[in-house]
Amino acid sequence: MSGAAGPGPPVGPGRSPLPCAPRPAAALQLSGGTEPARPGVAVIDLRFPRGAAADVQEIVFKNFYTAFLSVRVQRPGPSGSRRWVTCLRDLCLMPCPHTEQGAQDYFSLHRHQMLCDMDQVTAVRFILRQPSPVWLHFTIEELQIFPAGQKSPQKDFPSWLSQLTPPEQPASLHGELPDPEKVSTEVQQMWVLTEVIRARQAAARIGRFDVSPTTPLAGLQPRRITGGASWRGYS
Amino acid sequence: MLDPDSGLSLTIARIVQRLKGSSLHSQLERQARVSLHKPEIKLESLKEDIKDFLKTSGWEKKLQNAVYSELNVFPSPCHPAAPPEHMKEPLAYMRKAQGSWEKRILKSLNSMCTELGIPLAQKRPVSEQKELLNKWNEMGTDEPDLSLFRPVYAPKDFLEVLMNLRNPNYENGEQPSFRNHLGLIQVPLKVKDIPELKEDFSELGLNIGQLGIDDSAQVPPEFFENEHVRVGQKVLAEQDSAAAQQYVRQGCPTALRADLWALILNISNQPEDILYYEQLKSNVIQHNLLVDSLIYKDVKLTASNDDYYFVFEDYLYQVLLCFSRDTSVLEHFTYSSATPPKSYIRGKLGMEEYAVFYPPNGVIPFHGFSMYVAPLCFLYHEPSKLYQIFREMYVRFFFRLHSISSHPSGIVSLCLLFETLLQTHLPQLFYHLREIGAQPLRISFKWMVRAFSGYLATDQLLLLWDRILGYNSLEILAVLAAAVFAFRAVNLMEVTSLAAAEAVLADLSTLKVMPLLQIFLFATVT
Numbered sequence: 001m002s003g004a005a006g007p008g009p010p011v012g013p014g015r016s017p018l019p020c021a022p023r024p025a026a027a028l029q030l031s032g033g034t035e036p037a038r039p040g041v042a043v044i045d046l047r048f049p050r051g052a053a054a055d056v057q058e059i060v061f062k063n064f065y066t067a068f069l070s071v072r073v074q075r076p077g078p079s080g081s082r083r084w085v086t087c088l089r090d091l092c093l094m095p096c097p098h099t100e101q102g103a104q105d106y107f108s109l110h111r112h113q114m115l116c117d118m119d120q121v122t123a124v125r126f127i128l129r130q131p132s133p134v135w136l137h138f139t140i141e142e143l144q145i146f147p148a149g150q151k152s153p154q155k156d157f158p159s160w161l162s163q164l165t166p167p168e169q170p171a172s173l174h175g176e177l178p179d180p181e182k183v184s185t186e187v188q189q190m191w192v193l194t195e196v197i198r199a200r201q202a203a204a205r206i207g208r209f210d211v212s213p214t215t216p217l218a219g220l221q222p223r224r225i226t227g228g229a230s231w232r233g234y235s
Numbered sequence: 236m237l238d239p240d241s242g243l244s245l246t247i248a249r250i251v252q253r254l255k256g257s258s259l260h261s262q263l264e265r266q267a268r269v270s271l272h273k274p275e276i277k278l279e280s281l282k283e284d285i286k287d288f289l290k291t292s293g294w295e296k297k298l299q300n301a302v303y304s305e306l307n308v309f310p311s312p313c314h315p316a317a318p319p320e321h322m323k324e325p326l327a328y329m330r331k332a333q334g335s336w337e338k339r340i341l342k343s344l345n346s347m348c349t350e351l352g353i354p355l356a357q358k359r360p361v362s363e364q365k366e367l368l369n370k371w372n373e374m375g376t377d378e379p380d381l382s383l384f385r386p387v388y389a390p391k392d393f394l395e396v397l398m399n400l401r402n403p404n405y406e407n408g409e410q411p412s413f414r415n416h417l418g419l420i421q422v423p424l425k426v427k428d429i430p431e432l433k434e435d436f437s438e439l440g441l442n443i444g445q446l447g448i449d450d451s452a453q454v455p456p457e458f459f460e461n462e463h464v465r466v467g468q469k470v471l472a473e474q475d476s477a478a479a480q481q482y483v484r485q486g487c488p489t490a491l492r493a494d495l496w497a498l499i500l501n502i503s504n505q506p507e508d509i510l511y512y513e514q515l516k517s518n519v520i521q522h523n524l525l526v527d528s529l530i531y532k533d534v535k536l537t538a539s540n541d542d543y544y545f546v547f548e549d550y551l552y553q554v555l556l557c558f559s560r561d562t563s564v565l566e567h568f569t570y571s572s573a574t575p576p577k578s579y580i581r582g583k584l585g586m587e588e589y590a591v592f593y594p595p596n597g598v599i600p601f602h603g604f605s606m607y608v609a610p611l612c613f614l615y616h617e618p619s620k621l622y623q624i625f626r627e628m629y630v631r632f633f634f635r636l637h638s639i640s641s642h643p644s645g646i647v648s649l650c651l652l653f654e655t656l657l658q659t660h661l662p663q664l665f666y667h668l669r670e671i672g673a674q675p676l677r678i679s680f681k682w683m684v685r686a687f688s689g690y691l692a693t694d695q696l697l698l699l700w701d702r703i704l705g706y707n708s709l710e711i712l713a714v715l716a717a718a719v720f721a722f723r724a725v726n727l728m729e730v731t732s733l734a735a736a737e738a739v740l741a742d743l744s745t746l747k748v749m750p751l752l753q754i755f756l757f758a759t760v761t
Contacts, residue, residue, distance in 0.1 A: 060316050065404055099425035100402070100641060104325050106314035134414050134423065136404050142316070200252075 017144035018054055025128065025139045042139065044126040055148035056118040059109040065138040066128040067097040071109070073116070074123040082122060087114040090129075097132040111148065118148075245312040250305045258507055259301050266294055293474065300476040304501035307707055308631055310570050324572035324640050328402055329647075333572045333639040336396050340599055341576050343387050348525060351383055355578060355593055356524045364520050371516070375539070375548035381532045386602035390684040393601075393637065394419070394677070397647055400639065417669065418654030419676045424641055426652040428659065432714060433756055436706065438484040439749075441757050446486025447698040447749030460488075467491045476501060484705035486698055486749070493614040499704050500627040504620045512619035515557035522560075526594045530555045534605045543693050547612035551605050554622050558629075564596035567630035572640035573597075598634075603681075606688040607633050610696050632709055636684050644709040649683050650676055652713040657720055660759060664724050673733035678740050679716040686712060687743075695748045715748060718755035722746070 025042040048054055056073070071088040088109060094102040111118045124145065130138040254260055267285050270276055276284040289295045313322045324330045348355060359367070370377065398419045401407055405423060406414050415421065427435065439445065444459035454460075463485065470478045471494055479498045487495050497503070519527075534551050538544045544551075558564070568575055575597025580589040608625050615621035635645045642648065657675055658665045668675050682690050686709070687699060702711050720727065723739055730736045 060314075062316075096425050099423045100326060101425040104321075104327060106317045106321065108314060108316075134406050136406055144316075 016146075017060075018147050019049060038133070040130050040133070042128045042130075044128065044140065044143070046124045046126070046143070046145075048122060051122065053120040053122045054145075056121050056124075056145055057111050057148040058146040059124075060106070060142075060144045060146070061140045062106050062142040063093050063102065063104060064141050065094070065103050065135045066130055066140055067092070067094040067132065067138075068129040069093055069140070070127040070129075071114075072125045072127070073118065073121045074125075075117070075119065075121050084125070085116045087116045087118065089115065097130060098134060106142075242312065245315075246306075249309070249312055250302055253305055254298075254301060257301075258505065259297060263289070263294055263298065266292070296474055300474070300498070300501050303476045308570075319569070322570060323568070323574075326402075326641050328404075329400070329639055329641055330572060332396070332400050334574070336393075336639060337574060337576065339396075340387055344525075344599060347385065347387075353525055353528075356522055359521060359523050363523075367520050371520075371553070373549055374552040377531075379528070379531060381528060381535065384528050384532045386533060386536075387529065387599055389602040390681045393646075393684070394680045397639070397650060400647065416651075416654070417658060417665070418651070419674050420647065420651045420654060422641075422647060422651070424648050424651050426643075426648055426655050427710070429656070429756065429759075432710070435708075436702075436711070436714075436752075436756060438705075439702070439753055439756060441753060444485060445749050445753070446488065446701075447695070447747065448753065450486075464488045464491070467495065471495065471498065474498065480705055480707070482705075483701045487701045489694075489697075492697065492701070496614065496704060497620070497624065500624060500631070502620065502623045502627060504617075504623065508623055509619045512557065512622050515560050515622075516553075518560045519556045524559060524594055526559050526600060527556055529600055530559065530605065533600055533602060537603055537689065538605050538609045541606075541609070541689055544606075544609040544612070544689070547609060550612045550618065550621060551608055553618045554608050554625055555600070555605060557622055558626060559594040559596050559598070559600070561596045561626065562592075564598065564626065564630060565592060567634060568597060571634050571638055572642075572645075573634070573638040598629075601637060603685050603689070606685050610688050610693060610700065613693060613697070631707075632703060633686065635709060636686065646684065649709060649713040650680065652710060653679055653683070653716045656714065656717040660717070660755075661721055661724055664720065664727060667728055668736060671731055671733070671736070673730070673736040675720060677733065678737055679720070682716055682719075682743075683712045687715065690743045691746065691748065692744050695746065699748050711752070714755060715752055718751040719743065719746065721755055721759070722751055 025044045027039055027042045053075075059071070069088065069091045070086065071091075072084050072086050074082050074084050077083040091109075093105070093107060126140065126143075128138060128140065266289065270285055270288045273288065276288065286295075289298075310322065320330060324333065367374075398421075400420070400422055402422055407421060408414065416423075433440075437443075444463065446460070446463065449459040450456070467482060467488055468491065470482050471491060476498055479495050483495055483499065502508075530552070534548060534555070538551055539548050565575060575592045576599070577590045578593035579586065580591070607629065608621075611621055611625055611628070615624055632644070635642060636649075637646065639645070639647060654665075654676055665675065686703070687696055691699065699711065699715065703709060719740065726739045727736060730739060
């Protein structure tokens with residue numbers, strides 16, 4: 001069985017996966033068998049380097065034709081010694097294992113979905129099952145484990161901006177002038193808002209005055225359009 | 236697979252992002268500002284009062300329709316770790332097959348260009364521009380010499396590609412086994428069976444009234460038709476997209492169809508839309524593209540020869556020529572498995588700043604493409620509205636019929652659904668046709684690729700397209716294809732060759748669509 005985790009997809013800002021070296025998926029073999037069977041069960045073992053322990057927040061991976069996934073973690077038990085605990089049992093990744101549904105999708109496993117606590121984990125074991133005989137290989141790819149304590153990035157705005165001042169009564173100028181400190185903080189918040197609005201470009205089209213891209217094509221000679229390499233089979 | 240909470244907030248964020256800055260957004264803002272003058276808006280409860288005002292004046296409904304339209308068109312957001320090509324098409328081997336198919340099309344287009352010595356695009360001389368502007372409403376009278384042009388590809392070429400599609404991780408042994416499908420499509424996609432289809436298409440059931448069945452001359456209109464028309468008028472008065480989509484599942488009365496389809500597709504023909512269409516028209520007049528000749532050729536070969544559609548020839552040119560210059564169509568490539576072809580300005584090959592999409596909308600027309608527009612000409616007479624309806628129908632449905640993808644409404648799934656339905660419910664017929672070398676998909680493929688346009692009578696076709704809009708899915712095309720085979724099964728069992736089978740199924744213009752669908756789904760003994 002092939003399929004060690006590849007280089008991995010780009011990680012979102014503010015999150016970095018734990019360094020780990022998963023061993024390639026090993027198929028379950030029955031001892032004494034003469035020919036290599038295709039048992040439909042594979043195991044991927046993962047240990048953190050230098051025996052470090054970590055609190056696991058989220059596990060992200062890309063499926064490749066695995067139908068069911070179980071996850072076991074090794075963590076310190078009540079007596080102090082380390083033991084293996086099942087934290088996820090038979091999660092269905094492909095609802096219909098003979099067909100392609102879910103076969104190459106991305107999945108996330110969060111700590112609150114697990115059966116046990118995910119603190120002080122030293123090793124993780126993924127047990128992959130694919131009962132259908134029609135697939136030649138199955139594994140999971142682009143495995144990434146994210147530790148706890150990193151806030152997943154808010155797509156919208158930094159958290160301090162949500163603490164805008166409540167709408168207040170307009171300052172009465174009958175007495176003294178408004179407090180310059182207060183004015184400067186309000187101006188600063190308005191400035192940050194304009195920065196945020198500039199950063200968030202709207203995706204909707206105005207629909208007018210688009211420059212027609214045919215304009216530069218005037219006098220275009222027939223040229224090889226990109227992708228004109230010789231066509232071979234496409235199965 | 237996303238957490239349901241984060242999936243919902245991602246969807247909301249995406250819809251807000253798309254609607255912000257649209258003309259609806261600025262209209263809502265303007266309405267809110269105007270409403271400040273009204274006496275019922277009080278400063279203490281400003282937010283609530285403005286919300287109530289927008290609700291009563293119908294603007295909230297427009298916003299709901301826009302949100303509903305976004306939900307229907309765009310797929311649910313992918314996992315954040317997934318790259319953008321995953322949203323286009325999750326399966327890697329299908330992406331690769333689509334890429335190879337596109338390369339092949341481009342090679343064909345390029346070689347035709349080189350052979351004929353015609354540039355891909357050029358500016359028209361002023362005299363030609365004036366002439367075209369004068370002749371805009373009667374381009375059908377033009378008789379350009381198109382004998383050297385040929386369509387870039389035809390549906391049967393595409394069928395050959397789909398037949399050779401294989402998953403490299405699937406055990407495709409040479410020995411016939413349970414792994415090999417008996418039909419032409421060999422990819423193991425998930426398709427629905429009749430119990431699941433019965434549940435999905437429950438509004439087509441035997442005990443529910445349908446237009447196409449219960450409005451025939453023998454049935455008194457008090458039973459169903461009058462009430463249905465009344466409900467339709469109410470839906471139009473409410474201007475509710477979601478209600479309209481539910482309503483058309485039982486069919487659209489002819490008088491209300493144009494407005495109901497526009498409501499479902501969220502087309503309102505605002506002045507800026509008309510202005511956009513006029514701008515596209517001026518683009519057509521100023522520049523001449525090679526695909527224009529392909530469009531001319533296609534219309535002359537297909538729609539002009541059709542008894543029902545030849546009168547609309549001029550409309551077809553007005554819509555299709557503008558369509559190929561419309562860059563807003565490029566947005567649909569984010570969720571389509573296809574990629575628009577790129578071309579470079581002369582002398583600047585390889586430099587990204589000089590790359591443009593060719594044709595500007597990224598869609599190369601194939602033989603029969605104009606038949607997607609032709610039935611709409613019966614409903615809409617104003618060119619700009621006809622254009623917008625066609626564009627919206629293309630980016631919602633028709634693009635799936637000519638690109639390789641694993642989507643349940645994609646042509647590959649439709650073909651597999653058709654073959655599976657036929658094999659499961661008419662096994663003797665399927666076996667017989669296979670034995671005589673007449674695989675059923677060879678005959679029904681052209682029906683499905685064109686969404687039955689040009690094969691059914693127009694009123695029946697529009698009833699079928701009502702259901703496509705109502706269920707937001709093309710699966711009904713595969714079910715109808717299987718139902719047609721079931722209907723003519725007795726004749727088909729007696730044929731002994733592919734040509735004879737095609738002759739039995741050559742003429743579908745007398746068929747009634749809704750009884751066939753009802754019988755196949757709900758009244759066939761399994």
